[in-house]
Each structure stands twice: as structure tokens, then as C-alpha cells.
Amino acid sequence: MKESAFSFDNFSVEMGDFEVRKVRKYDRIWRIGHGGSISSGITVGNGKIYFGCRNHFFYALDANSGELVWKFQASDQISGASAPVLRNDALYFGSYDFNFYAVDAGTGRMLWKFKTEGVIACGACADDERVYFGSRDNFVYALDLKTGRLVWKFKTRDGIASVPAVDGGRLFIGSFDQNFYCLEAKTGRLIWKFPTQGEVFNYTEFLINNDIVYFGSFDNFLRAVDAGTGRLIWKFQAGTYGISAGPVLYKDVIYQGGRDGNLYALSLDGKLLWKFATREIVVPVICHDDRIYFGSGDQNLYCLDLNGRELWRFQTQGTIVGKPAIYDGEIIFGSYDCNLYAINIKTRELAWKFTSGGQPSYFPPPFESFEVRIRIPREPRAEDKKKTYDLNLAEDVGEIGGAYKSRVTYQISTQYREKGKYQTTDSDGL
Numbered sequence: 001m002k003e004s005a006f007s008f009d010n011f012s013v014e015m016g017d018f019e020v021r022k023v024r025k026y027d028r029i030w031r032i033g034h035g036g037s038i039s040s041g042i043t044v045g046n047g048k049i050y051f052g053c054r055n056h057f058f059y060a061l062d063a064n065s066g067e068l069v070w071k072f073q074a075s076d077q078i079s080g081a082s083a084p085v086l087r088n089d090a091l092y093f094g095s096y097d098f099n100f101y102a103v104d105a106g107t108g109r110m111l112w113k114f115k116t117e118g119v120i121a122c123g124a125c126a127d128d129e130r131v132y133f134g135s136r137d138n139f140v141y142a143l144d145l146k147t148g149r150l151v152w153k154f155k156t157r158d159g160i161a162s163v164p165a166v167d168g169g170r171l172f173i174g175s176f177d178q179n180f181y182c183l184e185a186k187t188g189r190l191i192w193k194f195p196t197q198g199e200v201f202n203y204t205e206f207l208i209n210n211d212i213v214y215f216g217s218f219d220n221f222l223r224a225v226d227a228g229t230g231r232l233i234w235k236f237q238a239g240t241y242g243i244s245a246g247p248v249l250y251k252d253v254i255y256q257g258g259r260d261g262n263l264y265a266l267s268l269d270g271k272l273l274w275k276f277a278t279r280e281i282v283v284p285v286i287c288h289d290d291r292i293y294f295g296s297g298d299q300n301l302y303c304l305d306l307n308g309r310e311l312w313r314f315q316t317q318g319t320i321v322g323k324p325a326i327y328d329g330e331i332i333f334g335s336y337d338c339n340l341y342a343i344n345i346k347t348r349e350l351a352w353k354f355t356s357g358g359q360p361s362y363f364p365p366p367f368e369s370f371e372v373r374i375r376i377p378r379e380p381r382a383e384d385k386k387k388t389y390d391l392n393l394a395e396d397v398g399e400i401g402g403a404y405k406s407r408v409t410y411q412i413s414t415q416y417r418e419k420g421k422y423q424t425t426d427s428d429g430l
Contacts, residue, residue: 018374020240025176026199026218026369029080029121029161030136033362036355038334041083041123041204041284041323043091046105049332050091051322051340052078054361058093058101059354060108063327066342066352070108074101081203081283081321082123082163085131087145092131094120100133100141102148112148116141121161122203125171127185132171134160140173140181142188152188156181158199163246165206165213170227172213174200180215180223182230192230196221204246204284204323207254214254216243222256224270234270238262241281241367245323250287251306257282257294259366265308274308281366284323286331291345293331295320297366301333301343312348316341318360336360 032039032054040051048069049061058072076097084093090111094100096119102111118137125132130142130151136159142151158177165172171185180194198218207214213227220240224233239260247256247266253273254266259281265273280297287293291311292304300313301320318336325332330342330351338360342351 018372021371021373022198022218022369023371024369026201026242028364028366028368029201030119031364032077034077035361036338036358037318037336037361038338038340038356039081039321039336040078040334041081042325042332042334043083043086044325044327044332045086048105049327050084050086050105051334052084052093053356055356055358058103061354066340066354072103072108072110074099079123080121080161083323085124085126087126092124092126094124094133096121100143114143114148114150118159123163125164125166125205127166130185132164132166134162134164134173136160140164140183140188154183154188154190162200162202163205165208167208167227172206172208174202174215176201182227194225194230198242201244202246203244206246207249209249214247216246216256218242222247236266236270236272238264241370245284248285248287255285255287255292257285261296263294276304276308276310278302283321286324286326288326293324295324295333301331314343314348319363336363
């Protein structure tokens, strides 16, 4: 088990403290570029592996060999890091081309498509009658599974990049308007909403257990909320760079990946049991046979035991974003290096890989919406009234843990007022 440790020991100045501040709205998901990178979560069914790609194609591979069975082309990227929905021999997924698609799972033939007014950057969920998803046009949509006909839509105050969850006749979804919503699944009527202090961006389905819904926000908190009333039960702070994927529950332990590079293991009452540090964002977790598997922005797929001890890792040449899947003793996952990998979970050997072709997609820096602000307790000098530094922490700070050791340039601000008092951005009217 490892823990991240952020240290400024290499600096020659004495510092009082530092803080990480969110300085602008998170918009990274809307600006990811085209290319052959595979960021989609994986869905397995009917002996096939299904996933989308940044090159506008949606693929079906033979689950045993990794050979291409069919591919379907949209007009733009397939919806982000989310996995497609497989239901009744049909696949459901959205695209950056504003369309939501239903495709025959056996042949790849399009069954129907539905046009929205914005990018569809996250996946969907479905019940026996309807499929549900959100769009950057601020609407939550419910469509008829068979025909694609609009059943209802619900407007929020900002774009939606959140995989919904349906449970007990209720639909749960978050919005960039900083609210988490509970809607009546049949009609779209608002039942309750829960305000947070950050965008709710979630590219995996929310966890619902014993009528409690668990969701994260860019205010850094994972929350447990009563699914019937919207009452807060507990909250846990998972780092300082926001939460962008839902937790999973395995043997009464909640596992939450953080954008700070940590995997957090929590009890059902929200108490920290342990955490494990990687060097960048931890993506969605899966648990299988008392093993924990997840990818990271540091390009590794990790395998841990239930105590948080690392058993092995597999390195790719690109960021790993989407949720992996287990099939017939193999873990299957995509990477920004344009490959889909199948790794034998016992031998740890590569069983096969599928290459999408093309160049890796552009990926905006992971922490560009944040600023590290340092306060230095000393007498101010005239030239030090306000200074801003650009610092590459990976190069300048040395061997540090967590999300800081990356190829990202962070903005570091130091601001002085008088001894023991320091200006804030509000002080300057910024």
C-alpha cells in the first residue's frame, strides 16, 4: 500500500502552506481531439467486445481472439470514456456529432438515431422501455428503446456529461450546473435535486445500494445521499482535483478513484480504510475474485489485493481512461496509445491486442482548471507584491507522489500583503 506525499523540500524558501484552488470551469471533456485513441469503457456480451473510439468508429471484436467482427462509423468521436449500453441485442451510445445511436449488436446495422443540440460526451443507461442520457445542450433525454422516439426531456442549467442510473422508477443524473438530480423515470418529473459546489461529471454509472446513491463532484466530495429524499448521509473528500467517475462496491467496501492519483477504500459509513497512490488520475475500478483492477493517467493498469497492496501492473504507452472489463480470465481495456489490450489475469501476459490505427488523440492537460497557491511567511518586498510562476512539478520538484508528478505545467501564485496576511484573488478583484 502506498500513499501520495507532496513535498516542497527542493525549494530553498521557507513556506507556511499551500493550497489547490479551482480557478475556472472544468471543460476538458469537450476539447479532446480526434485520433485513434481508445478511451471508451468496455462492454462484453454475445461473445463480443464493444467499444467506441476517437476516430469516429464503434467496434465489435471477437472476445476470444480480438479479431474485428464489424465496425460502425459515426460523424464524430464516440461518447468519451463511457461504456456502451447493451440491451435486447442492441447497442446504445452517443457521439460528439450530437446524435444518439441504436445499433444491432450482431451486425452493426443502425436501427435508429436521435439528434440533440449538443455533444453527447457520456454514456447512457436503460430499463425495459426507455434509454436515458444527457447532452451538452443541457437536456436529459428519455427515448423509446425500440423506436428512438422522444418520451420526455428535462432541462438543467448547464451541459450534462454524466452517465445516469435508473433504480426503483427513479433516474439519477448530474449536471455541470453543480446539481445532482433525481427524476421520475417514466415522466421526467423532478423528485429532488442536491446542490454541490462543483460540476457533476461522471463517466460511469452511479452506485446505488440499499436505497443510497453515491456520487462525486468537482467540489472534491464523494457523497452518500438517501435515494428517496435527497438527504445527505455522509460525505468524504477525495483529493483536491475533483471526482469524475463513480465508485464501486465490493464486499462492503467502497472503492473510489480520484483525480489526485489516489484510489480510496472506504467503509459503508464513509470512513477511510486505506488509499493507494499512482502518479495521475485513477480511472474506474472493477473488482473480481478478490482483486482490484484499474487504470491510471500514468499509463499503467494496476492489480491490487483487497488490502491495497500492489500485486502487479501492466504499462502501456498512453493514458488509460475507460473502465476495463473481465472476460474468460482476461482483463480488457483501452489506452490512448490506440490499442485495446487483453491481459491474462493469472499469467499477466498479453493475450492479444487490437490496434485502431492513426495517431493518438490530443488530450488537454488534466489539471489545467486548478492552481497551486503558495503562501510564504516573510516580510514583503516591493517587487514581491504579486508574483506568478509557471512550474513543471514533475521536473522541478523531483520525486513526488500523487497527481503532481506528471507532464503538466501548473500555475503557482504567491501573493503578499503584510507579514502574516496574504492577498487572495478577491483582494485584487480578479
